[in-house]
Amino acid sequence: MKLDLDFRSDVPLTNQIVEQIQHLLASGALKPNDQLPTVRALALELRVNFNTVARAYRTLDEAGVISTQQGRGTYILEQTHPEAGQRLKKDALESLARRYLEETARLGTSKQEAIEILQSLNS
Amino acid sequence: MKLDLDFRSDVPLTNQIVEQIQHLLASGALKPNDQLPTVRALALELRVNFNTVARAYRTLDEAGVISTQQGRGTYILEQTHPEAGQRLKKDALESLARRYLEETARLGTSKQEAIEILQSLNS
DNA sequence: CATACAATGATACAAAGATACATTTATACA
DNA sequence: TGTATAAATGTATCTTTGTATCATTGTATG
Known part of the structure; x- marks a missing residue:
């Protein structure tokens, strides 16, 4: 990967990694489903x-840019376009909700019960 | 088999497999003496x-749910403890609920909103 | 200075994959 | 029909990969 850190900069290394990966994505050098280098490989390079790389990856993960999977590696995610978003998000939520109800129904549980279980979860 | 893994989830793949097989059992889609797919076949699907599937099978074996036999395959066992059925169903419902919340959260939706969407569905 | 905080590094851990193995079943062939 | 061989299936073990936690370093701030 073509990353180039400036060790003298006052911007933290972790942030530099995050930003440069975002640039690679924006420029098309990285595409959805591409696998990123392992944290150790990139750290060596x-x-x-390697914790510094791992921290950058986590930031990108939390931003929804990549998916890091223990034991497997890290991958670029499909980018959901914000402008296309509102309608699609509503549809996605409804389809998740329908699927949840279908699956609980298969277990012989009513919609009301399914909702109560959600409410009982501590989160 | 109708299993659907979420590679982005923070729930380990092995656990997801365990839980979903328990769901199939709780819902009646799997019955005693049914043969499960081989570890390699399910892994491919x-x-x-395939070790990930094997680990899930072992967990279920140790829980007394299935019987895995080297060279033969793996089979659903008779449920010896009646109350195990209830337990299975309760666990199944909770993990479905957790997954629903996890996926809606990923879309930036709160638990309360997730519940409201369920209520708004006409069913 | 002393202390607090942020960034990075070091070490131990957990989850998943790769590879070689053991056991059982199926098949070939004399 | 008996036996050797291959194929199918789960197991054991090590490696790879990301995670969690604590220690170290540098720097601001009182």
Whole structure:
């Protein structure tokens, strides 16, 4: 990967990694489903502790840009376009909700019960 | 088999397999003496390493749900404890609920909103 | 200075994959 | 029909990969 860290910069290494991966994505150098280097491989290349790469990956994960999977690796996600979003999000939510009801119904549970179970979860 | 793994979930793949097989059992889609797919066949279908399936099978074996036999295959056992059925169903419902919340959260939706969407569905 | 905080590194851990193996069943062939 | 061989199936073990937690370092701030 063509990343180039500036160790003298006052912007943290982790942030530099995050930003540069986002640039690669924006420029098309990285595409959905591409596998990123392992945290250790990239760390070696950048001469940095692998935790630093792992932290960058986590930031990107939380931003919904990549998916990091323990034991498997990390992958670029499909980018959901915000402008296409509102309608699609509503549809997606409804389809999730329908699927949840179908599956609980298969277990012989009513919609009301299915909702109560949700409410009882501590989160 | 109708299993559907979420590679982005923080629930380990092995656990997802365990839970979903328990769902199939709780819902009656799997019955005693049914043969499960071989570890390799199911792994291929789920796009997962076959050891991951083997680990899930072992967990179910240790729980007394199935019987795995080297060289033969794996089979659903008779349920010796009647109350195990209730337990199975309760666990199944809870993990379905958790997954629903996890997926809606990923779309930026709160638990309360997730519940309201359920209520708004005409069924 | 002292102390607090942020960034990075070090170490131990957990989940998943790769590879070689053991057991059972199926098949070939004398 | 008996036996050798191959194929199918689960098991054991090690490697790879990301995660969690604590220690270290540097720097601001009082």
